[in-house]
Amino acid sequence: MQKVYFDNAATTPLSKEVADVMHKSNQELFGNPSSIHSFGRSARAKIEMARKQIANVINANSAEIIFTSSGTEANNTIFHCAVNDLGVERIITSKIEHYAVLKPILNLSKQINIDYVEVNKDGDVNLEHLKKLLSTKKKTLVSLMHVNNEIGNVLPIESVAAICKENNALFHSDTVQSIAYYDIDVKKMGIDFLSCSAHKFHGPKGIGFLYCKEAHDVSAYIRGGNQEKGLRGGTENTTGILGLEKAFSDIKTDKENKLKKLSNLKGYLVSQLQKNNFDFSINGNPKTSSPAIINVTFKTKKDVSMLLFNLDLEGVAISGGSACTSGSNKGSHVLKQIGTPMDQPAIRISFSTYNTKDEVDYLVHVFQKLLSI
Numbered sequence: 001m002q003k004v005y006f007d008n009a010a011t012t013p014l015s016k017e018v019a020d021v022m023h024k025s026n027q028e029l030f031g032n033p034s035s036i037h038s039f040g041r042s043a044r045a046k047i048e049m050a051r052k053q054i055a056n057v058i059n060a061n062s063a064e065i066i067f068t069s070s071g072t073e074a075n076n077t078i079f080h081c082a083v084n085d086l087g088v089e090r091i092i093t094s095k096i097e098h099y100a101v102l103k104p105i106l107n108l109s110k111q112i113n114i115d116y117v118e119v120n121k122d123g124d125v126n127l128e129h130l131k132k133l134l135s136t137k138k139k140t141l142v143s144l145m146h147v148n149n150e151i152g153n154v155l156p157i158e159s160v161a162a163i164c165k166e167n168n169a170l171f172h173s174d175t176v177q178s179i180a181y182y183d184i185d186v187k188k189m190g191i192d193f194l195s196c197s198a199h200k201f202h203g204p205k206g207i208g209f210l211y212c213k214e215a216h217d218v219s220a221y222i223r224g225g226n227q228e229k230g231l232r233g234g235t236e237n238t239t240g241i242l243g244l245e246k247a248f249s250d251i252k253t254d255k256e257n258k259l260k261k262l263s264n265l266k267g268y269l270v271s272q273l274q275k276n277n278f279d280f281s282i283n284g285n286p287k288t289s290s291p292a293i294i295n296v297t298f299k300t301k302k303d304v305s306m307l308l309f310n311l312d313l314e315g316v317a318i319s320g321g322s323a324c325t326s327g328s329n330k331g332s333h334v335l336k337q338i339g340t341p342m343d344q345p346a347i348r349i350s351f352s353t354y355n356t357k358d359e360v361d362y363l364v365h366v367f368q369k370l371l372s373i
Contacts, residue, residue, distance in 0.1 A: 001314065001315045002261060002315050002359070002362045003315040003317075004315060004316055004317070004319060004355075004359040004362055004363060005317045005354075005355075006056075006253070006316065006318045006349045006350060006351065006355065006359070006363060007228075007317045007318055007348075007350060008200075008320050008350040008351055008352040008355075009149055009150075009177060009200070009292065009293055009319075009348060009350035010319055010350070010356065011199045011200070011202060011205065012199060012200060012202045012203075012352050012354075013198075013202060013354065014202060014203070014204060014243075014351075015202040015203075015247065015250065017246060017250060018202060018203055018204065018243045018246045018247045018250070019243075019244060021242050021246040022204060022239045022240075022242065022243040025046070025238055025242045025243075027241040028042075028160075029042060029043045029046055029079065029238050029239070029242075030043075031043045032235055033047055033227075033235070033236045033238060034225065034226075034227060034235065034236075043236075043238045045243075046242060047067075047236055047238060047241050047242075048062070049245075050069070050241050050242055050244070050245035051065045051241075052071075052142040053191045053245050053248075053249060054209065054244070054245055054248055057248065057249075057252060058179075058184045058185065058186050058194075058211065059185040059186055059187050059188065060186050060187070060211055061214055063214055063312065064186075064211055064212055064213060064214050064227065065209050065210075065211060065270075066209060066210045066211075066212060066228050066229075066231050066232055067111075067207065067208075067209050067228060067232065067236060067237070067241055067244075068195075068207075068208045068209060068210055068232060069206055069207065069208065069237075070197050070206065070207075070208045071100060071174060071176040071195045071196060071197035071200075071201075071208045072100040072197075072210065072343070072351065073208065074195035074196065074197075074208055075101055075104055075143075075172075075174060075195050076100075076102045076104045076221065077221040077222070077232070078143075078172050078193045078195065078210060078212070079091065079104045079105055079108060079141070079143070079172075080104075080108075080221045081212075081216075081218035081219065081221060082110055082141045082170060082193075083108055083111055083301065084216065084219075085138070085216075085217065085218045085219050086141075086216060086217075087139050087172070088139050088140065088141045088170065089111055089112055089113065089138045089139045089140070090113040090114070090115060090138045090139070090140045090141075090150070091105050091108070091112055091113075091114055091115075091134055091140070091142075091143060092114075092115045092117055092130065092134070092140060092141070092142045092143070092169075092313050093105055093114070093115075093116060093117070093142070093143045093144065094116055094117050094118075094119050094125055094144060095116050095119070095143055095333070095337045096119055096123060096148060096151075096333070096334045096337050096338065097143070097144070097174070098145060098149050098174060098176075099333075101143055101174055101176070105143070112224065115133050117129050117130045117133060117144070119337060119338065120338075121284070121339050122153070122284060122285040122338065122340045123148060123151050123153045123284045123285060123334070123336050123337075123341075124153060124285055124288070125144060125155060125160070125246055127156070127159060127160070127163065128373065130160070130163055131163055131167075134163065134164070134167035134169055134222070135167070137167075137168075140167075140169040141169065141170040141171075141172060141192075142160065142164050142169050142170070142171050142172070143171075143172040143173070143174070144160055144173060144174045145173060145174040145175075145176075145177070145178075145232030146175045146177070146178035146179075146182065146184075147172065147178035147181075147182075147290045147293070148177070148284065148293075148334065149176070149177050149293075150284075150293075150295055150332060150334040150335070150348055151284030151285075151289065151293070151295045151334060151335075151338070151348075152177075152284055152289035152290040152292070152293030152294060152295065153284045153285050153288065153289055153290075154182075154288050154289060154290055155173070157184075157191075158189050158190075158215050159187060159256070159324050160173075161189045161190040161191055162190065164190070165190050170192045170193070170216075171190065171191055171192050171193070172191075172192060172193035172195075173191060174193050174194070175194045175195065175196055176195060176196060176197045176200055177200060177290065177292070177293070178209075178290065179194075179196050179248075180197075180200065180201035180251040180252075181202075181251075181255070181259055181262075181290065181291070181292060182257075186211055186213070191211070191213075192212075192213045192216065193210065193212055193213070194210070194211045195209075195210050195211075195218075196208050196209050196210070196211075196239070197248055198243060198244035198248070200246075201247050201248070201251040202247050202250070202251065202352070203243050203244050203246070203248070204239075204240050204243040204244065204247075206237065206240055207237055207240030207241060207243065207244045208244070209244070209256035211230075218231065219231070220232060220233055222234060226323065237292060258353045259291055261353050262291035262292050262351050262352075262353065263291035263293060265291075265351050265355055265356075265357065266291050266292075266294055266351060268357055268360055268362070269294065269349065269360050269363070270282070270294070271362065272361070272364045273296070273364065273367075275308055276364060276368060278298065278367065278371070279298065279299035279300070280296050280297060280298050280299060281296070281297050281299070282294060282295065282296055283295040283296070283335060283338065283340050283346060284299075284338070286371075291351070292350055292351050292352070293348065293349075293350045294348070294349050295335075295346060295348045296346065296347055296348070296349065297340060297341065297344050297345065297346040298344060298345050298346075298347075299344060300344060300345065300370060300371060301343065302345050302370075302371065303343065303345065304320050304345035304346065305320070307345045307347070307370060307371075308320055308347065310370050311366060311370065314366045314369070314370070315366075316362075316363055316366050318347050318348065318349050318350075318363075319348050320332065320345075320346065320347055320348065332346065335358075349363070
């Protein structure tokens with residue numbers, strides 16, 4: 001039995017190069033970065049170098065990069081600060097966002113108004129409806145993810161940023177699923193806030209960052225020490241930060257060929273499903289979706305939980321949607337919002353450059369075995 005991993009939207013394997021950097025950091029940079037002695041200064045210097053390298057990639061200033069424990073923490077921080085520091089009265093989002101966006105926003109519902117922009121049956125945001133919502137003048141933050149984690153739809157991020165700018169609204173994008181594969185220039189695009197998590201591109205878990213435009217005067221969400229220029233209390237995760245920077249740097253190297261490989265793998269899977277006469281449909285907009293994610297509904301009455309369980313027994317790791325909601329039996333809120341039939345099994349297959357065509361062949365073979373029973 002082969003073991004194949006097609007759940008890279010949930011998390012990716014740590015690369016050897018990143019692991020080597022982290023191991024060296026653990027051995028040599030154990031000083032507290034806030035300490036003024038040489039051990040602390042050495043750790044601090046490496047952190048600031050990593051911050052600068054990350055900032056350069058997205059065309060930000062170093063001071064605009066705040067290290068966090070995750071994309072979820074970054075999102076929570078942004079919403080808290082937008083409301084409590086910047087006077088935001090309303091947040092506009094969509095109902096197909098990750099729960100790391102939806103739940104923190106809902107938690108602020110006693111302080112602000114929440115509006116949801118429409119999405120069509122393909123999961124694309126209705127930009128005309130966004131304009132209409134923004135015509136009501138309130139201090140507003142728009143939060144829309146760049147790549148949807150379940151169906152892979154890509155937001156026209158520059159168009160959304162331009163609409164926000166025209167209407168004096170702030171704009172945040174959760175780029176957890178996109179920042180590794182798409183060029184992001186925060187100054188050119190006019191982005192106010194974005195969030196990132198390292199473990200989505202072969203970096204370590206427990207580390208991410210938020211970008212906060214320097215013009216925005218915000219205070220700490222997690223309070224305690226004066227770390228991260230007073231914006232995030234807690235001793236910095238030196239090893240995690242250096243792992244994040246290495247993963248971020250590596251994923252951007254030879255990016256075009258990596259994207260081509262992902263696109264070829266995704267296209268090959270679809271062609272093999274068609275060649276073998278599977279009755280299936282693709283959820284989301286296949287014309288504009290990320291090359292790393294495909295969400296497929298099989299036209300059968302088989303239970304999705306049992307299908308995933310049996311796939312696991314065959315050595316295949318995929319999911320029914322977001323790993324963060326895997327303990328729920330409510331089904332995907334994303335698929336429900338775009339009208340996907342919930343009585344048929346829908347699965348998310350997500351690729352990394354570590355995957356191969358042979359693994360896709362094995363996946364299709366296992367589908368044939370399980371769906372014919």
